[in-house]
Amino acid sequence: MTKEAYCQKQATPLHTREGQGGGSLINEHFLNLSSNYLFADIAKKVKAFKAVHPEADIISLGIGDVTQPLCPAVIEALHKATDEMATKSSFRGYGPEQGYDFLREAIVRHDFLSRGIDIDTDEIFVSDGAKSDTGNFQEILAKDCIIAVTDPVYPVYVDSNIMSGRKIVYLPCTVENSLAPEFPKEHVDVIYLCYPNNPTGTTLTKEQLKPWVDYALQNNALILYDAAYEAYIQHADVPHSIYEIEGARKVAVEFHSYSKTAGFTGIRCGYTVVPKEVKSEEASMKDLSLNKLWNRRQCTKFNGASYLSQRAAEAIYTPDGREQVKATIGYYMQNAYMMKETLSGIGFQIYGGDDAPYQWVRTPDGLSSWQFFEQMLTEAHVVCTPGVGFGPSGEGYVRLTAFGQRERTEEALNRIKSIF
Numbered sequence: 001m002t003k004e005a006y007c008q009k010q011a012t013p014l015h016t017r018e019g020q021g022g023g024s025l026i027n028e029h030f031l032n033l034s035s036n037y038l039f040a041d042i043a044k045k046v047k048a049f050k051a052v053h054p055e056a057d058i059i060s061l062g063i064g065d066v067t068q069p070l071c072p073a074v075i076e077a078l079h080k081a082t083d084e085m086a087t088k089s090s091f092r093g094y095g096p097e098q099g100y101d102f103l104r105e106a107i108v109r110h111d112f113l114s115r116g117i118d119i120d121t122d123e124i125f126v127s128d129g130a131k132s133d134t135g136n137f138q139e140i141l142a143k144d145c146i147i148a149v150t151d152p153v154y155p156v157y158v159d160s161n162i163m164s165g166r167k168i169v170y171l172p173c174t175v176e177n178s179l180a181p182e183f184p185k186e187h188v189d190v191i192y193l194c195y196p197n198n199p200t201g202t203t204l205t206k207e208q209l210k211p212w213v214d215y216a217l218q219n220n221a222l223i224l225y226d227a228a229y230e231a232y233i234q235h236a237d238v239p240h241s242i243y244e245i246e247g248a249r250k251v252a253v254e255f256h257s258y259s260k261t262a263g264f265t266g267i268r269c270g271y272t273v274v275p276k277e278v279k280s281e282e283a284s285m286k287d288l289s290l291n292k293l294w295n296r297r298q299c300t301k302f303n304g305a306s307y308l309s310q311r312a313a314e315a316i317y318t319p320d321g322r323e324q325v326k327a328t329i330g331y332y333m334q335n336a337y338m339m340k341e342t343l344s345g346i347g348f349q350i351y352g353g354d355d356a357p358y359q360w361v362r363t364p365d366g367l368s369s370w371q372f373f374e375q376m377l378t379e380a381h382v383v384c385t386p387g388v389g390f391g392p393s394g395e396g397y398v399r400l401t402a403f404g405q406r407e408r409t410e411e412a413l414n415r416i417k418s419i420f
Helices: 003-011 028-032 038-052 072-084 101-115 130-140 155-162 206-219 290-301 307-315 319-345 369-380 406-419
Strands: 124-127 146-151 167-172 190-194 222-226 252-257 270-273 350-352 358-362 397-401
Touching: 038 369, 072 307, 072 319, 101 124, 101 270, 101 307, 124 130, 124 290, 130 155, 130 222, 130 252, 130 270, 130 290, 146 155, 155 167, 190 206, 206 222, 319 350, 319 358, 319 406, 369 397, 369 406
Parallel strands: 146 167, 146 190, 190 222, 222 252
Antiparallel strands: 124 270, 252 270, 350 358, 358 397
């Protein structure tokens, strides 16, 4: 075969190749996804309103992006790392797929050992953020795994598993059960838990979380625990890590993010903890460690978070960095307290917001989530997030975030007060 003929054969689309039976190129499971991503829908509606009302001053209490600048310790670290990249002797190219040791060691020392939790550096995998890893981790799991998610839920958990064709079991979190999930009524293989919770802003205490670890141990289930908002915890009985619960190292993978902790939404850095004790229970693959599988996946598909972002993350563990990050988190939590006090004072039913930057607000007068969104946008020029976008149990609620500028948040609350 000539080189030209070989190249032509390789370029032929799969579904038209001879002998291939005309199979589709498309992963049909993508067709089961909602046609639009929740936040894209919100942006589209806001853009349309702005086009008709260009004079409107829109304030967003919807999408959970941060507004405060990076703290001085992080900026200093970024400048220093940038300078290092400008000279031959200190230039860095590809870094370790698992993350640089300087950051992994800082994570182990400050996030775990300081709380009496035993974690090894080779159980830490630095990433470009928790969203990526919570969505990608399912790649190393069997296609027929049954997935349980709390409802309402962060959409990434659902969408990433729908893309692989897995069955999803919803665990409703309603006012009737204090927004805490109940155990599945059928067998599940994987359970996504996020605490402090996005979107409801609620938490589980150590006493409430322990039964979930016990359930996973007894039912050979894997817990994927999203701790992206643990830095906002204010109460001692709320765990910062699932590994504070005895037995969790055998059944839980944990995800952390610097996005909301240190304002890294534009810098992109986080990490995932995969204890070596988390192993397959399948007879044919007995004792196969998920740590080993995840490491293999990362080595194939990920070139590591940037050197600059990892030096920036390291800086938040310095004495100055810890104090500065704490001050920024305090700023957002003051917004949360102000929002809760104001909205409760005018009759709204508010949940969450005590250990998290999110408020879960019941819509008034029986309005649907999107109806209330429209009312807030058109009458108050304030953007919220419709709760139904997070799952069926989110209908009749909206999510508000405390990540805004203080003066803009106060202005938004004044506008809402003027309507209600």
